[in-house]
Amino acid sequence: EDQVTQSPEALRLQEGESSSLNCSYTVSGLRGLFWYRQDPGKGPEFLFTLYSAGEEKEKERLKATLTKKESFLHITAPKPEDSATYLCAVQAKGETSGSRLTFGEGTQLTVNP
């Protein structure tokens, strides 16, 4: 069974204080690992897809990396508008898994001014 564990559950940072969020996963065969951002009362908003170990992707203050067991979302010099819940999800290979995403419980990030 595919599993995704995110840590920490909650993280409070000062504006400009860089940090990283962790996503550990177990999956029979990884097709893709996805990062989403979710604001209160809204649906998840896509950030990145990573496909293989060693891959990195960047967008503004965010950088996502992938190993064979985990992914990190690095936040450099965060701003208050980066406050949100960050969700990690995996998609497994194979006919039985189809295209479904298996999500972690998310990390709730608060950036104080």
Next chain:
Amino acid sequence: GAGVSQSPRYKVAKRGQDVALRCDPISGHVSLFWYQQALGQGPEFLTYFQNEAQLDKSGLPSDRFFAERPEGSVSTLKIQRTQQEDSAVYLCASSLGRPTDTQYFGPGTRLTVL
């Protein structure tokens, strides 16, 4: 362009009532997904359509849950005889159709069962 839309945004039902939740995917998107998100949790997969074919319904929690997409566009998730444990946000997502294509989510429908 227009994103995924869902209606209603909020639904309050009395225990035992039937409800129907609607999803309008992004135009041209072949794949459509339903997820359930409990408070403070990540979304959990319910079911998946490719055009009008329901290819995976393994995540539906009971036979009270039923989904359809008769013309390969709009989808409806129906919950019969609602129970309090059905209270959650129901999210719809759509994608172009290949497995790793990005799934774009709608705003969700918050269902509260009293």
